[in-house]
Amino acid sequence: MTWNGRWWLLRALISLPLGGLGGALVAGGCGSAEPPCGEPWNPCLITNEDGTSNGVCAGKCVIQPMDGFYDPRLLWIGDADDPEPACEDLTGFDLQSRTTEQIAPRRSFRFRTLLPGDEPCSKCKCSVPSCSMPEIVAAHSHASCENTPAATLRPFNPPRNWQGECTSPGTVPAEEFSAIWIAPGPDGSCTPSTVGEPSPPKSPAKIAVACSGLVMNTWCPENGEVCMVNQQETNVPPGWRYCMISRYEGPRECYPPAGPGERPRFSDKLTFYDQDLERSCTPCVCVPTRTPRECVARVSAYSDSACSEGALLGTTTVTAGEVDRCLRPEEDGAALGSIRAEWEVNELGLCEPAGGEPYPTTVCCLPEPAG
Template structure:
C-alpha cells in the first residue's frame, strides 16, 4: 500500500473515533484537489464515482464474519489447468489517493477439490469386538479391599487370555487374606486401525486461491458490516468472489440466505481441501451400531485347587467398564486355592469404521450476482 493509502487509513480510523462529531469537524482539505495528509482530522465521507457513499469505507461493505471464521477475503476459483492468479497482481483505484493500490496482496490459502474415487488417506478398519475375562485377581488382607499402606495384596492372576476355565495360580492360606479383589472386565471393544497405502489423488476438479487485504470495522453505514478496503466490485476482476473461510478444519455452518430486500450474506457453502493435502487425515474411529454391547462375567473362588463345588468360597459378577469387585469368602478360615468364571452376558455388539478422510475447510461466500 502506498503512503497515500496509509495516510487515508489513519485519517479514517481517527475520524471514526469522533463519532457524531464527524459533521462538525471538517478538515481544510475536504473536497479539495489536494488530499489533506498533513491534517490528522479528516472525517470526510468517501464518495464513489457514481455518487454513492459507503460512509468512510473506500471499498466493499460486507456483513461481519462469524466468530469461527477469518476476516473476509477474495477467492478465485478455476479449473486445474487454468493459469493461477497472483494476489500481488490484484490492484485497483483508490478513491482517496486517486492512485493505483494493491487491494489484497497476501496469499492466505491455496485450495483444491477432490474427485469421486480419490482416496488420499489410508483405509480405516475396526477389529472384531470380544468380551475378555478379568485378568487381574488378588488376595486382599482387608475385608473391604481398601488399599492402605498397612494392607497387603497377594497376586492370584489367571493365565493370559483366560477363558474362564478352572485355574490355580497357587494357594493363599486363610490367615493371609480377608477378601478377594477382582479387577473389571478388560475393554474388548472395537479397535480402529489404518490399513493400506493411500492412492495419489487425481488432478483436482477445481483449484482456488484466497487473497486477503485490509479489512476495517465501524466504517460502513450498516452496524455490523466491515469494510474490505479498495476491494469494491470495480476493482475486482471477473472470477473472484467475496468469501469468509473457517479458522478450523471440519464442517461449519454458513449464514442462512438473505431474505428479500436484505443485504447479501456469506451463505453459499463450499468445501475445499489443502492444495497439497499436507494437513493429514482425520483419525480412524469405530462407531458403535444400534446393537448394545455388554460383557458380564460371573467369577467364583474355591478353597481347593480343583474348583470343587463343595469348596466354593463365593461368587460375584464383574462388568466391562464398571468398578472392580470385592468378594468376601462365605467360609471363614478357608484358604484360596482356585478360581473359575463364566459369562452371564456376552453381547459383542457391532461397530462401523469412520474417519480417515482428508480434513475439509468450509468456505462461505456471498451469492454470485444474477446474470
Template sequence: MAMRRVRSWVAGGLLLGAGGLAAAGGCGAREYDCAEEVTCEIVNANGTSNGHCWGQCVYPPGGKFGEPMLVWTGPETFAPSCEDLTWVVPGTDEIIRPSSGTPKLLGRALPRVELHCPTCACTVPSCALPSDVTAVSLAMCGDGPAETRTPFAAPPGWDGACVSPGWGPPEQLGSLLIGSIIERPCEPVVEESPVPRDAVAGEVAIACPSRVSTTLCAQMGQTCLVYQQQNSLPEAWRQCVSIEGLDTACEAPAAAGDPWPRFSEKLAVFYKGVEDTRACTPCTCKPPATSRCEAFMSAYMDSACSDWLVGISVTTQEVCVAPGPAPMIGSLSATWIVNEPGRCTPEGGVPDGAREPEEPVTICCLPRER
C-alpha cells in the first residue's frame, strides 16, 4: 500500500503529517524534520516518490545579528519589490512567494566608479580693431551746447582694409574720437564631458522577510529556512543576516564535513546613509600674463583711402585726434603694429568634495552553493 504524507503552511512554518512512512536512505518511520527532508527523499512501497519538504537547516546567527532575511543587491533603479520574489518548488508546480510589500532598505554601498571630470581647454584670445569711430563737432572731443557726435564706425569684424562708412562734412568734424582696441578674451571649452552623477551611484541592499522555523530541525537551536535553499534563489538574492552600526566580521565558515552552513560570507560594506558631495570644478580660463595689441589708424577725406587726413596709434584706450582746418572724412584704414594677444591657461575640471558614509551595516550571507 502506498504511503503518503500531508504538507501545509502554518504560521510561517510547516504542519507535518504523522502517517506511517516507508523510508529510504536511512530515514526512520517517524515525522520528518526539516533537516531530514532536505537530505532524505520519501519513497513509497511501489517505488514512486512523494517528493520532500524543501528547506535548509542552518546554524542561527551569533551575537546581535537579526533574523535571516532574503537580501537583494544591485543598482537602486532596478530594485525589485518583495512581491517580485517567486520561485517554483523543484519537482512540483507549487509557486512560492515568501513575502509581499515594500522591501526594507538595509543600506547603500559607496559608489564604485570614480568621478570622472571633464578635460578643460581655452579658445585663443584675439586683438580686434576699434569698432567705434565718432566725428565730434567740437575741438579735442569736448562737450558743449553746440556739440554734435556723428558715428563713423567700420563694420563688425573689420580687418583694417579701406572702408567708407559715410561722409563727415567740415561742420561735423572738429575732432575725431577713436575707440580702444578690443582685447577679446578666451572662452573655456569642455573637451570631454564628465560621467553623469547617476552613472557613478553605488549599489543598495534591500531585504524581504524570510520564512523561518525554529522547530523543524533535528539539532536543537538550529533554524530552518522553510522552502529556501541558496542555490534555488533567483539571481542577485541571498539568504543573509545583518547588524546595524557596526562594520564587523561575519561568522567563521562551517567546519569541513559539517552539513549545516553558517552566515559566513560578508557582502560589501553598506551604510545607512552616504552623502556624496563630489563634483567637478567648472572649466575656466586664466588670462594671459602679457597681451600686446596696437594698431595705426588712418582717416581719409575721400572714399577710397587715397587723400590722407590724419593718422594715430591706438591701443587699449580711446584717443582723440584733431584733423586740421575744414576737413572732410570719407574713409578709414588700419594696420597692426603689434598683434600678440597671448595665450590663456585652462583651469578647473578637478574633482572636489567627498563621499561621507554614515552608520555601517554588516551583512553576512550563506555561502553560494557550487
C-alpha cells in the first residue's frame, strides 16, 4: 500500500466510532508494518486505554523538557564565517495538509561561543574597606529624638573627614535642646566597581541559531514525551540538532544520559553566550574573605567647647551602617558645646572582586547519531 493509501485509510479509521476499532489500535504503534513514533514520523492513530484518541503524531517524539527550559527546538551550529540559515527555509511535508510547509519558522535565539582569552566584560575591583566617624549630629528638641511635627533639630555636625578629635561646631543653649541625635557612620565596606574598558572579543569559534516550531504535548504515545510537529529527521537538513534551551542565564544541569534501550534524552550539554556580550555581563560584587567589618565609635558630648571631663553630658556608641542613636544629657540645664569620639571597635574586613563575566546559557541536546 502506498503512503497516500495509508494516510486515507487512517483518516477513514479516525472517522469510525472508537468502539468499532475493537482495540486494534493502541498506544505505541499501529502494527508491526509501521515505524514507531518519531522514527522518522508516526502515522499511527494513538488510542489511549480509556478509548480516547490523541490524534496523529506527524513529527519527532522527544522527552519533555525539564523545568526551567523552553520547549524543544531545532538548533544549528556552525563556524562564524558560515552563512547562517534562515528559519523560514526549514520546510517539510505536512501529513495533514499534504503540502510542503515551514516546520520551525521562528528564530528564537542567536548565540556565540567564546575563544580562550576573550574578556568581553569590564574587570571588577573592590574599594578598600574603612571605618568612618559619624558625619551627622544634631541637637534635638525632643528627649527621645522623636521626629514629631513640633520637633526641631539644630545641626551640630563635626567637620568633614572627622577623626574623632574634640570639635566645637558652636554652642546650643540648654533651653533649645533636650537630646543629641547622632546618625550612624557611613558603611565603609567594600564597594564594587568596574575598571578599564572591555576588550573586543575575537571572532567567535562557533555560532548557533535556534528555530522553534509547533510542539504538542498530547500527540505522542508515551507519557513524558512531546511531539515536535513535522520536525522528524526526514524534514531536517544536516547540521541541525534537537535541543532544549534554559530559560535562565547561568549554568544548569542537563538530563543524565539514557540507559541501554531507553529513548534518547537531552543529555549533551553545550554552553553559549548572547551575541551582545556586554549586555549580558554579570554584575560586579565583593566577596568577603575575612571576618566581616565592624566599626563601633564611642561618642561623647560636653557642655563646654574644650571637651573637658568635668563638662561631660553623656556618652553613647554608634555602629556604622546600623540605626541612629539618641543621647540624652545626664543633667538638665546644661548647654551643648563640643563632641569627641574614639573607636571602640575598628575591624576591617577583606574582600575580593567577583563577577564581570558574560552570562552563559545552557543548551541540552539529544546525542548526535553515531557515525
